[in-house]
Amino acid sequence: MPQQAMASLGDMNDDGASTERAFEGEPLPMLSETITVRSIAASLVLGTVVSVVAMKLNLTSGFLPSLGIPAGLFGFFAARAWIRVNDAFGVPHLHFTRQENTVIQTCVVACSGIAYSGGFGTYILGMSGKWGNGHVGGDEKNTEEPNIGRLVAFLFLINFAGLFMIVPLRKVMIIRHRLTYPSGTATAHLINSFHTPHGARHVRKQVLTLFKSLGATVLWPLIQWFFAGGKECGFRVFPIFGITAYRRGFYFDFSTTNVGVGMLCPPMITISMLAGSILSWGILWPCIETKEGQWYPRNLEPNSLAGITGYKVLIGVSMILADSLFTLLTALVRTLYLLHKRRSRVQTATLTERAIQSFDDRRRTQVFLRDRIPGGVAAAAYAALAAASTVAVPRLYPELKHHHVALAYLVTPVLAFCNAYGAGVTGMNLSTTYGKIAALLVVSSWVSADDRGGAVAGLVACGVVAAAVSGAAESMQDFKTGYLTLTSPRAVLVAQVVGTALGCVVNPAVFWVFYRVYNVGGALDVADAPYAEAYRGIVMLGAARARHGLPRHSLLLCQLFFVLALALSAAREVAERRQWRALRYIPSTIGVAVAFFAPPKMPIGMAVGSLAQCLWKRADRGGARTLSAAVASGLICGDGLGSMIPSMLAFFKAQAPICIKFLPQPVNAELDAYLAAHPLPLGRARIIGPRELS
Secondary structure, eight states: OOHHHHHHHHHHHHHSSOSTTTTTTSOOOOHHHHSOHHHHHHHHHHHHHHHHHHHHHHHHTOOOOOOHHHHHHHHHHHHHHHHHHHHHTTOOOOOOOHHHHHHHHHHHHHHHHHHHHTTTTTHHHHTSSTTIIIIIOOOGGGOOOOOHHHHHHHHHHHSSHHHHHSGGGHHIIIIISOOOOHHHHHHHHHHHHHTSHHHHHHHHHHHHHHHHHHHHHHHHHHHHHHTBOSTTOSTTOBOTTOHHHHHTTOOBOOOHHHHHHHHHSOHHHHHHHHHHHIIIIIIIHHHHHTTBTTTBOSSOOTTOTTTHHHHHHHHHHHHHHHHHHHHHHHHHHHHHHHHHHHHHHHHTOOHHHHHTOOHHHHHHHHHHHHSOOOHHHHHHHHHHHHHHHHHHHHHHOTTSOHHHHHHHHHHHHHHHHHHHHHHHHHOOOOHHHHHIIIIIIHHHHHHHTTTSOHHHHHHHHHHHHHHHHHHHHHHHHHHHHHHHTTOOHHHHHHHHHHHHHHHHHHHHHHHHHHHHHHHHHTOOOGGGOHHHHHHHHHHHHHTTOSSTTOOTTHHHHHHHHHHHHHHHHHHHHHHHHTTOGGGGGSOOHHHHHHTTTSOTHHHHHHHHHHHHHHHHHHHOHHHHHHHHHHHHHHHHHHHHHHTHHHHHHHHTTOOOSOBOOOOOHHHHHHHHHHHHHSOOOTTOOOOOOHHHHO
8 A cells, every 4th residue: 555545544543533632732641640649539438438339239139330430420520529629728739630530430440349359249248157057058167257357358368469460461452452341441431521621511410410319319218217117117018019929029129229220231131130030939939839848848947958948049050150151161262262363463464554543542552551560570469469368368268278279379360361351352250250160169179078168168269269350350441441541551550559458448347337237137138149149059069068958859950950041141142143133032141040049129120220211211312321320320329328327227226117018908908997996096006917917
């Protein structure tokens, strides 16, 4: 191609919708102008607030949508508020840049992300006595109660390795292979738009909408508490489908968290969970319950694996394992294929392809490569962190031995690379999949041979692997955001380290409040943390402790649903690759599997959110596209913060003054007749249950 043609093509790329042209006149801030007292202070406050929200989500639904957009919004608002206060008192301040906004967002996401990667709703609860002796089997050797001091130490040991592990590969993935990293790219575009005049007006509207949604939602749990003065009282038990369906768990509980998650999640996930709830809670469990006395003994404890709980745990676990294995294999094959394809493309790259890079690409690459992070330093940091964990983790959890931890850190870099590369293509963080397969089953089986607490060992090993693998993927997402906002890689790494350190302290404290206060109020049970039971079930199978005394036909049903889950996953994969229209009608395997553990009220609440989103799009597509994420974030954040109000009231033994209860029509008629014959004194009225009537 002639040079004139190449130049004209390059000009076409430059003159298109260039982002960096709008910021060309702004000087790049130094590291000291990016990591400021303002950015650190905002990150500390916002990281704590968002961690409360993330913890509530993790302990209820188990789903944690991307918090990058809310973190970017809150970071922009907090910094602007700081500037206005300084202006009011005449205090000089630095100009607020998109690079500083990126640092705040990165720090907040790193802090709140530990609520998920730290395993508070999965393996930490899975090894506790509530999910051990009380729910899915185990003994004293296979349970460990959460301890806040041990949790802080454990998180500090395992959550930094992933940050340094992937640093030497950042150039390969972002510059050479030009991976997308959808979450990081979307966050970067959002931050870039904030710092334009039009974007500033746009974000003010979004922030105002978010705070309206948040303010109304924070008060809703308090309103609900006033009408919950007894068992099964209040609006958390609203039998919208009738009393019979309510007894099977199908009711709407007015949880704004589930509604907000439904607005953010793809509709197919919600539909899949509804289908799974109908299949399991509506059809399968009632049918198995009719076999009591034939397939399993009568009068067992409600959570005994020898009874109905054994079917629930094992069938759901088999589906999750099938989907995890299929996802892992397809991710590995896809990663190897894309590596080969991109390597061939890079090797055959010509001078023409290099010359036609856009202005944005050239500018971003120049800044990204300007501040070097020596690969040797990163590798030495990973080796030191791995050595410290190998020595210290077995002291915290004696069930896991030194050679188990050392082996985990030898295997983890390969898994982390695969996960980070896959996240760059699909945006999916499969750290829990790698943790379940690589640690739960392997380590628990290995340790249990000597009867040394294989369940706890498998769960702790899962945490070691999942934390490092997740940290690597999230770190690359942040580097991609920094690349697109011209933020120094060193600033991004510092923000990740600060946010991770903050999260290792804040999240155990938040979890401890939820765990203790909810235990006093009686609100936290197995239905609120579905993945804790799933993880416990998987590790008990690996430790070979749940195989004795299982109910009849349970293994046969496990094999059947394992095959069905594999077929469903394969059908979705083929339909997606060949772009079949039938893809929209094939449910998500993991969505169906999670519904086997989660109560139907969760997918019902998500369905309400999806329906509201659909109706909003039909009425005002532009407004829904612009403000729906802000409304959903407000619903989620408000419920997370507002839930602390009734929890504190329960902690101080406060009693709700009113009880609203829904009764069947015949019982209500009997109650009316009883109250007419036995009027109660004014001021002492109360609801009388059916047992008192009899």
